[in-house]
Amino acid sequence: xxASKKYMFIAFAAVIIGIGAYFTYINHAFPEVRCEGxxxxxxxxxxxxxxxxxxxxxxxxxxxxxxxxxxxxxKCVVCHGEPDGKGSVPFEVKPNPIRICxxxxxxxxxxxxxxxxxxxxxxxxxxxxxxxxxxxxYENKIPTSKITLD
Amino acid sequence: MGEKSNSYRKAAVALGVFVxxxxxxxxxxxxxxxxxxxxxxxxxxxxxxxxxRYSAHAKDADGxxxxxxxxxxxxxxxxxxxxxxxxxxLKDLLVHFAETPESLDRAARQPVARRFIDDGNCLSxxxxxxxxxxxxxxxxxxxxxxxxxxxxKNGKAxxxxxxxxxxxxxxxxxxxxxxxNKKFAERMDKKEALR
Numbered sequence: 199x200x201a202s203k204k205y206m207f208i209a210f211a212a213v214i215i216g217i218g219a220y221f222t223y224i225n226h227a228f229p230e231v232r233c234e235g236x237x238x239x240x241x242x243x244x245x246x247x248x249x250x251x252x253x254x255x256x257x258x259x260x261x262x263x264x265x266x267x268x269x270x271x272x273k274c275v276v277c278h279g280e281p282d283g284k285g286s287v288p289f290e291v292k293p294n295p296i297r298i299c300x301x302x303x304x305x306x307x308x309x310x311x312x313x314x315x316x317x318x319x320x321x322x323x324x325x326x327x328x329x330x331x332x333x334x335x336y337e338n339k340i341p342t343s344k345i346t347l348d
Numbered sequence: 349m350g351e352k353s354n355s356y357r358k359a360a361v362a363l364g365v366f367v368x369x370x371x372x373x374x375x376x377x378x379x380x381x382x383x384x385x386x387x388x389x390x391x392x393x394x395x396x397x398x399x400x401r402y403s404a405h406a407k408d409a410d411g412x413x414x415x416x417x418x419x420x421x422x423x424x425x426x427x428x429x430x431x432x433x434x435x436x437x438l439k440d441l442l443v444h445f446a447e448t449p450e451s452l453d454r455a456a457r458q459p460v461a462r463r464f465i466d467d468g469n470c471l472s473x474x475x476x477x478x479x480x481x482x483x484x485x486x487x488x489x490x491x492x493x494x495x496x497x498x499x500x501k502n503g504k505a506x507x508x509x510x511x512x513x514x515x516x517x518x519x520x521x522x523x524x525x526x527x528x529n530k531k532f533a534e535r536m537d538k539k540e541a542l543r
Contacts, residue, residue, distance in 0.1 A: 220434075224431050228432070252493075253494070254507070255512065
């Protein structure tokens with residue numbers, strides 16, 4: 199009886215350790231977020247995102263630079279936070295739109311919600327990186343003001 | 349019956365069970381890796397197979413049809429292969445029984461799929477990162493800068509291929525607005541394959 203209990207315990211422990219090793223391996227071989235690790239190597243460049251990202255992700259860096267946020271010099275850290283995790287904005291690749299956009303656009307979000315109801319995804323209609331002056335980012339925009347170009 | 353022959357019999361049974369399990373697993377790994385299985389076993393996958401047909405990754409440079417597993421499961425039989433195969437399979441089962449096609453949030457599924465696209469799979473066809481897939485034309489200046497960075501010649505990114513190259517084979521409605529996807533969206537509307 200005691201011997202079979204012992205074997206049961208060993209088998210149970212092996213299963214638990216096996217499952218743990220499985221998920222550890224998966225997280226190690228296929229990390230969920232791959233960019234953050236690189237940031238921890240260069241703390242002196244924390245606030246100067248663009249100097250690296252113009253090389254690492256040139257399209258996103260250029261889209262930001264040409265977008266309204268770039269023209270107004272709303273820096274990366276304002277929405278994405280700092281990699282050291284300090285400061286009031288959490289370091290996120292995909293910031294929570296309601297929380298982060300509302301930091302500046304709260305009145306506009308309230309107006310939009312009153313008109314169209316709650317949407318948790320600002321970016322699908324307002325591409326925050328894509329340049330509104332080039333391309334067709336705002337092609338499908340529904341006009342909300344009375345000012346027209348023609 | 350002696351004590352010894354009894355334990356031999358036990359060992360033989362255990363070995364037999366192990367061999368049968370290995371054979372069944374091997375067959376299952378093979379049978380669940382075909383294009384037909386992926387696109388017909390679960391109705392959620394039909395849309396992905398349909399989109400793949402009109403994508404740039406429908407056929408390789410030699411004109412052979414590209415299978416799902418050529419991108420989504422790491423090549424070769426190793427720990428990477430087994431880990432991704434089992435993890436994606438269990439995840440697919442969970443999604444199949446927990447979600448309906450209407451509730452399936454494709455935007456939420458995208459990062460999971462991209463996480464498990466092994467760079468080795470991309471590099472097996474795209475050997476020269478400074479040329480296009482047919483190794484004829486050179487890529488753009490921006491592309492060269494980005495690939496320098498990927499290869500560690502100009503800083504070092506830890507993104508995988510699919511981290512930057514999105515919508516390579518599938519195009520959900522919400523990604524149609526992106527400029528690089530224009531041709532893909534047109535092909536899908538006209539229902540014509542690339543070549």
